[in-house]
Amino acid sequence: MLRTFRPLPRFALAAAALVLTNRMPAQRPAAPNASPVKATKGPTVEGITEYTLPNGLRFLLFPDSSKPTTTVNMTYLVGSRSEGYGETGMVHLLEHMVFKGTPKHRNVPQELTEHGSRPNGTTAFDRTNYFETFPASAENLDWALDLEADRMVNSFIAKQDLESEMTVVRNEFEAGENSPFRVLFQRTMATAFLWHNYGHATIGARADIENVPIERLQAFYRKYYQPDNAMLTVAGKFDPGRAIQLIEAKFGSIPRPARTGAAEIFATYTAEPPQDGERLVTLRRVGDVQGVMAIYHIPAGPHPDFPALSVLGRVLADEPSGRLYKALVDTKLAARIGAFAWQLREPGVLWTYAEVRKENSLDSARAALSRTVAELVTRPPTAEEVERAKTWLVKNVELTLNNSEDVGLWLSEWASLGDWRLLFLHRDRLKSVTVADVQRVATTYLKPDNRTVGLYYPTEKPDRAEMPATPDVAALVKDYRGDTTLAVGEAFDPSPANIEARTTRSTLPSGFKLALLPKKTRGRAVFATLNLRYGSEQALMNRGSAAGLVAKMLLRGTRSKSRQQIQDDLDRLKARVLFFGNPTSAAGGIETTRDNLPAVLRLVGEVLRQPAFDPKEFAALKQEELAMREQQKSEPSAQAMRAFNRHLSPWSKGHPRYVETIDEEIANLTATSLDDVKQFYADFYGANGEMAVVGDFEASDVRRIASEMFGAWKSVQPYRRIPLVYRDVPAANVTLETPDKAMAFFVAGQNLNLRDDDPDYPALVLGNYLLGGGFLNSRLAARIRQKDGLSYGVWSSLSADPLDRAGGFQAGAIYAPENRDKLETAVREEMDRALRDGFTADEVAKDKAGYLQSRQLSRAQDEELASSLANALFAGRTLTYDAQLEQKIAALSPQEIVAALRRRLDWNKMSVVKAGDFAKKKPSAATP
Numbered sequence: 012m013l014r015t016f017r018p019l020p021r022f023a024l025a026a027a028a029l030v031l032t033n034r035m036p037a038q039r040p041a042a043p044n045a046s047p048v049k050a051t052k053g054p055t056v057e058g059i060t061e062y063t064l065p066n067g068l069r070f071l072l073f074p075d076s077s078k079p080t081t082t083v084n085m086t087y088l089v090g091s092r093s094e095g096y097g098e099t100g101m102v103h104l105l106e107h108m109v110f111k112g113t114p115k116h117r118n119v120p121q122e123l124t125e126h127g128s129r130p131n132g133t134t135a136f137d138r139t140n141y142f143e144t145f146p147a148s149a150e151n152l153d154w155a156l157d158l159e160a161d162r163m164v165n166s167f168i169a170k171q172d173l174e175s176e177m178t179v180v181r182n183e184f185e186a187g188e189n190s191p192f193r194v195l196f197q198r199t200m201a202t203a204f205l206w207h208n209y210g211h212a213t214i215g216a217r218a219d220i221e222n223v224p225i226e227r228l229q230a231f232y233r234k235y236y237q238p239d240n241a242m243l244t245v246a247g248k249f250d251p252g253r254a255i256q257l258i259e260a261k262f263g264s265i266p267r268p269a270r271t272g273a274a275e276i277f278a279t280y281t282a283e284p285p286q287d288g289e290r291l292v293t294l295r296r297v298g299d300v301q302g303v304m305a306i307y308h309i310p311a312g313p314h315p316d317f318p319a320l321s322v323l324g325r326v327l328a329d330e331p332s333g334r335l336y337k338a339l340v341d342t343k344l345a346a347r348i349g350a351f352a353w354q355l356r357e358p359g360v361l362w363t364y365a366e367v368r369k370e371n372s373l374d375s376a377r378a379a380l381s382r383t384v385a386e387l388v389t390r391p392p393t394a395e396e397v398e399r400a401k402t403w404l405v406k407n408v409e410l411t412l413n414n415s416e417d418v419g420l421w422l423s424e425w426a427s428l429g430d431w432r433l434l435f436l437h438r439d440r441l442k443s444v445t446v447a448d449v450q451r452v453a454t455t456y457l458k459p460d461n462r463t464v465g466l467y468y469p470t471e472k473p474d475r476a477e478m479p480a481t482p483d484v485a486a487l488v489k490d491y492r493g494d495t496t497l498a499v500g501e502a503f504d505p506s507p508a509n510i511e512a513r514t515t516r517s518t519l520p521s522g523f524k525l526a527l528l529p530k531k532t533r534g535r536a537v538f539a540t541l542n543l544r545y546g547s548e549q550a551l552m553n554r555g556s557a558a559g560l561v562a563k564m565l566l567r568g569t570r571s572k573s574r575q576q577i578q579d580d581l582d583r584l585k586a587r588v589l590f591f592g593n594p595t596s597a598a599g600g601i602e603t604t605r606d607n608l609p610a611v612l613r614l615v616g617e618v619l620r621q622p623a624f625d626p627k628e629f630a631a632l633k634q635e636e637l638a639m640r641e642q643q644k645s646e647p648s649a650q651a652m653r654a655f656n657r658h659l660s661p662w663s664k665g666h667p668r669y670v671e672t673i674d675e676e677i678a679n680l681t682a683t684s685l686d687d688v689k690q691f692y693a694d695f696y697g698a699n700g701e702m703a704v705v706g707d708f709e710a711s712d713v714r715r716i717a718s719e720m721f722g723a724w725k726s727v728q729p730y731r732r733i734p735l736v737y738r739d740v741p742a743a744n745v746t747l748e749t750p751d752k753a754m755a756f757f758v759a760g761q762n763l764n765l766r767d768d769d770p771d772y773p774a775l776v777l778g779n780y781l782l783g784g785g786f787l788n789s790r791l792a793a794r795i796r797q798k799d800g801l802s803y804g805v806w807s808s809l810s811a812d813p814l815d816r817a818g819g820f821q822a823g824a825i826y827a828p829e830n831r832d833k834l835e836t837a838v839r840e841e842m843d844r845a846l847r848d849g850f851t852a853d854e855v856a857k858d859k860a861g862y863l864q865s866r867q868l869s870r871a872q873d874e875e876l877a878s879s880l881a882n883a884l885f886a887g888r889t890l891t892y893d894a895q896l897e898q899k900i901a902a903l904s905p906q907e908i909v910a911a912l913r914r915r916l917d918w919n920k921m922s923v924v925k926a927g928d929f930a931k932k933k934p935s936a937a938t939p
Contacts, residue, residue, distance in 0.1 A: 048263025050255055056432055056493035057412075059422075062255065066267040067239025070258055071422060071431060073246035075415035077500020077533045080871045081247035082419040083155040084142035085163070086426050088242070089235040091213040092136050092279060092356070100215015101223055101231055103134040104173075104180050108228065109141065109236075110787065111172040113165040116158050120787035120797070125857045126151050127864020130786055134213050137356040138427035144416055146867050147248035153257060156245075160261040163241065168232050170225040177220060178800035178827075184214050185753035186803060186825055189646065191298040192366070198292045200360070203306050203463040207283050209359060230273070237268045240276060242426045246419030248502065279357060283308065285477055290463040297751035299641040300346070303377045304364035305384070305464040309456050311481040312354035312428045318440040319448035320352040320456070324361055325400035326392045326449065327384070331567075331628070332399065332575040338383040339365050340631050344376045346638030354437075356428050358478045361456065368638050377464065387453040397446050399575075402582040408438045409585060410602065412497060413534030429484030435493045500707070501531035505870035507890035507897075514880065514890075515710065521698040523721040526880040527713060528705045535605035537706030538874045540881040541615070543597045545695035546667070547731035553665040555594035556679040557691040561622075562592025563632055564688060568623035577618065586611045588618075594667035595733060596700075602874070605707040609716055616720035622692065629685045640677045647749045647756040648825070649673070651926035655758045658743055658922055659819065667733060697726025703880035705873045735817035737764045742919065747926040755927025757834055758823040761920050765818035767811035768892075773899035774911035775809055775820075780862045781850050781908070782842070783807025783822055790841045795824060801834050802826045813886035820916060828927035831934035835923065842918050849909030863897055 050070070053061035059073045091102050109132065110119045123130045123143060128151075130143035141159065145151045187193050197212045204210025214220075243262070245254050268274055286308055310316050327335045327350035339345035345365035353359045363384060367376045411417050425434040461476040503509075514528045545551075551558070566588065567574045581588055586603035588611070603611045643649035653673065662669040671679065698721035704713055740762060749755075765772065783791045783806045795805045802824040811818035822842070826834045869875050870893075883889060 048259045050259055054432065054488075054491075056435055056491065058496040059418075059431070061431070062258075064238065064259065064263050066263065066265055067237075068241055068243065068262050068265075070243040070245070070262075072251050072254055073244065073415055073419060074249060074251050075246065075499065075533050076248045076502040077531060078415065078871055079147045079248055079503055079505055080144055080416060080868060081147045081152055081155075081245065081249050082142060082144040082416045083152070083159060084140055084244040084246070084419050084423060085159045086138055086140040086242045086244070086423040087236055088138055088240050088427060090135050090137040090139060090427065091211055091215070092208045093235065094208060094211070094215075097219055098223065098227065098231070099211050099219045100180070100184075100213070101219065101228060102139055103213055103215060104177070104220060104223065105168075105228060105232055106132045106134045106139050106141075107176045107180055108168050108172060108232075109162050109166045111167055111169065111176070113161045113167065115161050115165065118788065119158065119162070120785065120792070121857060122154070122158065124785035124788050124861035126154060127861050127868055128155075128786070129865075129868060135424075135427065136209055136213065138423055140420070140423040142420055144247070144868065146864050146871070149250070149253065152245070152249055152254065156254075156257050156261050159243065160265065163236055163238065163262075164265055166232065166236075168225070168229045173225050173228065175798060175800035179796050179803050180214075181217065181220050182754065182801070182825060182827055183803040184217055184220060185827055187212075187214055188753035191294060191296045192302050194296065195292070195294045195302055195304060196362075198294055199304055199306055199463055202290045202292050203286070203308065203360060204283055206281050207357070208281070209355065209357070234274055234276070238262060238265050239267050239270075242422075242431070244419045244422050246415045283358065283478070286461050286463070288460050292463070297645055299369060299644045300638050301367040301369060301371070301373045301376075302364060303367065303373055303380055303464070304362065305380060305462050306360040306362045307457050307461050308476060308478065309352060309359060309361050309452075310479050311357050311359065313433055313482045313484050313487060314479060315440070315482070316452050316455070316479070317352065317354060318437060319444050319452045320361055321354070321404055321441065322397055322400045322444050323387070323392070323449050323453055324350045324352040325403055326387075326396045327363060329396075329400060329403070330578075331631070332396070334383050334387070335363065335365070335380065338379050339376060340634070341627065342379070343630070343634060344371060344379050346634040354424075354428065357481060366638055368634065368641065381459075381464070384457050385459070387450070387457060391450040391453070392446060394446050397444065397449055399579060399582070401441055401444055402579070404441050405438060406582050406585050408434075408441070409534075410536075410587065413532070413536040413604070415533060430488045432488040432491050432493070433484065436488060436491055439494070497534040498531075500533040503530055503871070505867055505876070507870075507894035510870065510876070511890050516884065517714065519698065519718055519722045521722055521724055523698040523717070523724075524701040524884040525714065525717055526701070526703040526884055527710045528703070528876070528880065529708055529710050530706065532707045532873065535707040536873065537603060537605060537608050537704065537708045538877045539601040539612075539702060539704040540877040541599040541601070541700065541702045542881050542885065543696065543698075543700040544595065544730055544732070544885070545597075545697070545699060545726055546595065546728055548667065548733045550694070550728050551594055551667040551733075554687075554691055555667060555669075555671070556676070556683040557687045558594045558597075559592050560629075560632065560636070560680075560683060560688050561692050561696070562590045562597040563636075564624055564629060565590045565618050565622055567628040567632065568625045569617050569621045570623055571621070572617070574625070574628060577614070580614055581611070584611050584614070588615060600874070605709075608708050609712050612713070612716045612720065616716070619696070619720070620724065624685060624689050624692070626685055629688065633680060633683075636680055637677060640673055640680065644673050645749055645752065647747075647752050647754060647926035650747050650749055651756040651758050651924045654745055654747060654926075655760070655922065655924040658745070658924075659738065659740055659760070659762055661738060661740065694728045695726050698722070698724040699726060699730040701881045701884035703877045703884065705877040705880065732814075735812050735815040737817045738762055739764075740922070743922045745922075745924045746929065747924065748928070748930055749926050750928050750931070752928050753827070754825050755828040755831060755925065755929070756823070756825055757831075757838070757923070757925050758821060759835075759838060759921050759923040760819055760821035761916070761922065763811070763818040763820060763915055764816050765811045765915070766816045767813050767818075769811070771911040771915060772811055773896055774903055774908045775811075775915060776896075777855070777859060777862060777900050777903055778845075778908045778912045779807055779809040779820065781854065781858050782845055785858060785861060790845055791822060791824075791838065794841050795834065795837050799833070799837060801830050801837060813888065828929050828932040829934055831925055831927065831929060835925070839918055842916070846909065846913055846916065850905050852905055855903070855905045855908065859900065859903065863901060866893070866897060
């Protein structure tokens, strides 16, 4: 039986009648004289406390004052597993519809932008969630809780909104159809699961997306979007007492539904029978890289066998010591491999795969994949393999627990398995996994008859894998108390003035620059950004491929450590380190904890100063890089962006800033030898650059170690910055055919004679935000996604350099090929409207507030702050620039914004590139 609803209040009824069709009436609030609703306190684990309201809503509070941000995450225990016949994709479609507003919150995207939030909604097999991270304040928390309480039961779910949003979701479906690898996975899952909904992709079937009646969507919403089927999490900086009061007031008045008749939620009773033979899937589509995968049925996530299966997946997938890596990548049978156990509420899968270049044999790779998995029974994992896998898995759990924002979102996954405390129980179980456990689960579940790859062999005596029953989660977590709570960080003010007051800068004798910002953080986390700059225009000619390969070889071995030993050290030190490079610079990122930072920095120093350049690792890296480039050859977005950048940045061939075609890049990568890479390193690597460290660390230790690493490190070739150059290129309109791709890509833009200290820059920044920024409420998004339903993703961007007058503006979108002309017309019309009419005072005020809060939110992320401080060192700036820029933006009028846009932007000067399968799906004419 559906809940009782009441009509809109009288004062809103007249206005609503003008614009709403088939919108559901609002939920009845509690009576004015109702007794105050009080929450009941439940278990506490490692700083997270559960409460329950009388209507069944559970909520978790996770206070963490170390970040000036708050995350509100609403999880509904409904996913694609709950969909019925003809309803595939409906949970995901409903996720989109809930952003369409309520009578009280009519423009959800606008509100999310105004509050400077980082929001989204996601759908999975077992749950749906909506979240927003925003600058911590009492007003923002009140707003976020009010929004989630209201859209729990009062979302419009209107027919006209479905008509426009359906095409957006269909466009998202089409984007997934562009990836043969993703489609192969969906087909393989559909073959592995004959009856259970885990065999259906969450995005759904195209026919269901296009044809689902609004009445079914509304009924689904009424049934599942209820307090007794939801869990709310508030994490970050907030007053717990005040948060409880707000939740009691805003959610407590929502009645618990009568779970009878159509409103009753049944536990899933559809179960897969034991698989009785191998199954085969063959996919034939346009593409440039082959793929093979095999999946095995395994128990549900809460089952005691699952931690051992997680370790087993890592034993297979570890790089470079994993079984699959050694069997396929080392032997050059495949360019890339992977494996993981998928943790789901009910029995799921362990997935293995390999990516194979066209020139190699897919049959050989498939045979090696099957043989390697089978050998786990005859050649069990070693103690070293198991310990390495456990260390890596536990490290990633513990690093995630250092960030309250991540934990606040991660709890959705564990709640969907049955209880949020399973997160901590799983971590503890991982630590106790033994070699015997891993061998046992390999023997039990990785059987040929339990595998879906592609071939069917009649078998006289099937060797079936029986699935054990899903455990009683309540019994598992009943008395669980968890580990000790992590260190609590300080309350940190991310204003430019405070950051400046606490940041110290210095320059080493080599010229290497340091910026250090020590502060207390949750879990004593610390982040560092490292930039190395090298060479000169003439010296770097025709050496771009070598530059990129050098950076990616750094973590693949030193003179005294193998690639595996480096990875083992990083896992032991609870560290994540990455390097990447381009023709003129290399960069690295470091994440670890206070106690481990000195050792991690010394390890990074060894990696930078003593690379081994192992021939076997170099050969494997080239295979990976070539496979990635070959995959781009038929991808619309890659083709379009490369053509666009080549037109707007016409440097001569061989120049460090020259944009290569994909074929040129493949040819140059193929021709680049290990000697070329070694020579590039010898010529150019040295301490020309910057490092910024933010988090919990001892500044004197970092200065001393940085001096050891970079103080006397000089490059053979001197560094001379290559200036960016503004090019006044003629406008072009280019169409590229990418056959058999369901999604098309559009990009338009122009170069700007602009530097980021120009008088026009603040107005252009906010003007771009109004045009294509924010969250679904920019001019382009409101028209192209919200109103016309032409695109799942539409955006604009503005770039400007701090040193050179060379900037640019871009706008882009993904869309169905048949909507090519409509899409281009809509982008042009919105650009023309903005330049002709400008923006309203209210529009500017709201987006201005949202944009300024988003900058504050960015500075509150230690990883982003470290990157900003490092880049500021290169530009010779402090955060005084940021403060001044924000003051200028705050003072802008609508007239100043449109005047700057008119001076700089001109559609007639913009170049347009479109890539898609336009020959198969003839574009329809744009509406006049």
